[in-house]
Amino acid sequence: MHHGLPNPQRLLAFTTLAMATTMAVLDGSIVNVALPTIARDLAIAPADSVWIINAFQLAVTVSLLPLSALGDSLGYRRVYWAGLAAFTVASLACALAPSLAALTLARLSQGLGAAGIMSVNIALVRFIYPSSRLGQGVGNMAVVVAVASAASPTVAAAILSIASWRWLFLINAPIGAAALVMAARTLPATPRARHPLDPVSVVLNALTFGLFITGVDGIGDSANLSIPVAEIIAAALIGAFFVRRQLGLATPLLPVDLLRRPVFALSLATSISSFAAQSLALVALPFFFEGALGRSPAQTGLMMTPWPVATALIAPLAGRLADRYIPGLLGSAGLTVMGAGLVLLASQVGEPGITSLVWRLAICGLGFGFFQSPNNRLIIGSAPPERSGGAAGLQSSGRLIGQSFGTALMAVAFGRAPEHATAIALWTAAGLTFLGACASGLRRSA
Numbered sequence: 001m002h003h004g005l006p007n008p009q010r011l012l013a014f015t016t017l018a019m020a021t022t023m024a025v026l027d028g029s030i031v032n033v034a035l036p037t038i039a040r041d042l043a044i045a046p047a048d049s050v051w052i053i054n055a056f057q058l059a060v061t062v063s064l065l066p067l068s069a070l071g072d073s074l075g076y077r078r079v080y081w082a083g084l085a086a087f088t089v090a091s092l093a094c095a096l097a098p099s100l101a102a103l104t105l106a107r108l109s110q111g112l113g114a115a116g117i118m119s120v121n122i123a124l125v126r127f128i129y130p131s132s133r134l135g136q137g138v139g140n141m142a143v144v145v146a147v148a149s150a151a152s153p154t155v156a157a158a159i160l161s162i163a164s165w166r167w168l169f170l171i172n173a174p175i176g177a178a179a180l181v182m183a184a185r186t187l188p189a190t191p192r193a194r195h196p197l198d199p200v201s202v203v204l205n206a207l208t209f210g211l212f213i214t215g216v217d218g219i220g221d222s223a224n225l226s227i228p229v230a231e232i233i234a235a236a237l238i239g240a241f242f243v244r245r246q247l248g249l250a251t252p253l254l255p256v257d258l259l260r261r262p263v264f265a266l267s268l269a270t271s272i273s274s275f276a277a278q279s280l281a282l283v284a285l286p287f288f289f290e291g292a293l294g295r296s297p298a299q300t301g302l303m304m305t306p307w308p309v310a311t312a313l314i315a316p317l318a319g320r321l322a323d324r325y326i327p328g329l330l331g332s333a334g335l336t337v338m339g340a341g342l343v344l345l346a347s348q349v350g351e352p353g354i355t356s357l358v359w360r361l362a363i364c365g366l367g368f369g370f371f372q373s374p375n376n377r378l379i380i381g382s383a384p385p386e387r388s389g390g391a392a393g394l395q396s397s398g399r400l401i402g403q404s405f406g407t408a409l410m411a412v413a414f415g416r417a418p419e420h421a422t423a424i425a426l427w428t429a430a431g432l433t434f435l436g437a438c439a440s441g442l443r444r445s446a
Contacts, residue, residue: 004127004128004129004130004131005128005129005186012185013182014125014141015182016179017128017187018140018144019175020084020121020179020183021117021121021141021145022144023091023172024087025145025149026151026152027091027168027172028056028057028149030152031052031156032053033152033156033157035052035053037160041164042103044100049100051100052104052107053107055108056108056110056111057213057404058111059107059110059111059114059115060115061213061404062205062209063206064396064397064400065205065254065393065394065397066202066253067079067115067393068123068396069251069253069393070197071119071120071123072192072251072390073192073196073197075189076120076123076124076127077124077183077188077189077190079116079119080116080117080120081183081187083112083114083115084116084183086112086116088113088173088179091169091173091176092169093105093106094169095169096166110169118392120392120393121141121392121396122379122391122392123391124190125140126380127188127190128188132323133323134377134381135327135374135381136316136323137319138319138322138380138381139316139322140315141376142369143316145372145399147308147311149282149308151304153282153304154304156168157300195250198249198253200245201242204238204242205242205254207235207238207242209397211234212231213400213401214231215231215232216404216405217408219411219412243256255383255390255393258382258383258391261383264382264383266328267375270331270375271372271379272399272405273432273435273436273439274402274432275403276405276409277428277436278402278429279405279406279407280406280407281345281429284422285304285345285361286304287414287422288349288422289303293354303354304361306359306361306362307364310362310363310366311372312369313366314370315372315373317370318370318371318373319377322374322377323377327374328374328378328442329441330371331378332438332440332441333370334366334367334368334370334371335367335433335434335437336367337363337370338363338368339430339433339434339437340363341361341362342429342430345357345360346430348360371436371440376395380395413428
């Protein structure tokens with residue numbers, strides 16, 4: 001058991017994490033709203049502009065686990081600071097990019113920096129807060145991640161209403177510079193488990209996750225499904241070889257030793273399920289608000305805010321409760337509430353009413369926030385301290401996989417049944433959430 005950092009250093013250290021993590025999570029999707037504007041400004045085809053998103057997503061996905069492993073061996077503070085520095089410089093390069101090629105390369109670099117931040121942020125929380133208050137720390141970080149994920153359309157709309165798309169990136173420069181100074185002064189030094197990084201595992205990791213994410217994204221975008229299906233099959237075959245190699249390593253890049261722990265594996269599975277459900281809802285609803293209700297992008301962003309606001313209000317309380325009660329049961333209760341909210345939303349799609357939609361969104365946000373804090377506490381708390389980096393890397397990877405899967409399902413719904421896509425997405429999200437609630441309830445002893 002450790003005592004964490006004393007205040008005010010603890011508050012300053014967490015604020016540093018919150019600043020950097022918010023930027024990293026926001027930039028994963030904030031550009032979506034601005035893609036048409038960017039395409040016109042750079043005189044590129046809309047189809048080509050998708051690489052502005054894909055470059056960031058792929059860079060984050062393939063580098064999360066290697067960087068989390070580096071955090072275990074080099075120290076989490078070093079990896080975090082380097083990732084934050086790379087992200088800040090790359091954000092400036094994005095803002096100044098004169099062409100698609102330059103912007104794509106800058107986004108690739110930005111994604112690598114974001115992975116450095118996200119791969120070890122939860123691991124650092126473990127050393128910032130005392131063991132007895134780990135749930136509170138994880139709950140606070142859950143607020144940051146969940147609100148940043150859900151609020152990105154609102155933030156993008158607000159920035160674009162008063163400035164050009166380049167400010168989506170330029171605003172990161174002063175915030176990142178301030179966070180770098182604070183990180184150097186406040187983040188704790190952490191134990192190092194010196195072990196070499198296996199280069200073959202790094203390559204296999206990149207191929208497995210890169211092909212999987214590309215294939216899943218292609219299911220909704222490609223008229224010819226043979227290519228994305230082949231990519232997913234290739235990812236599965238390479239992934240099987242990847243896992244087999246990890247079983248023979250003392251310190252595996254893919255933390256199979258952690259996945260052997262039932263509590264850890266169930267927590268990761270429910271995290272993927274919850275983020276897939278959230279992604280389905282948050283991608284589907286803006287189309288419904290703008291298409292069926294005739295709202296502007298700015299109004300749509302405001303209508304989506306009850307979800308992140310409710311999450312922000314409940315997650316800290318859920319984190320504190322997770323320090324005192326069984327986190328698995330708390331998480332199951334949270335997902336049940338979220339599922340109920342999604343059912344209420346799905347049943348309301350045919351009879352739109354703004355007031356009734358708002359409180360239904362708030363129920364979803366309450367359930368999501370009540371689940372995330374206890375679940376993330378289990379993920380990081382069930383791993384040995386020296387494996388905190390691996391646990392944090394898997395936690396972030398699970399979030400990205402869930403979001404990608406949810407987005408792909410939404411694209412399939414739009415492609416196969418556009419008139420009923422929103423209802424299909426919300427009912428599917430509710431089903432995923434209730435499945436996650438059942439899996440979470442199996443962790444009664446945790």
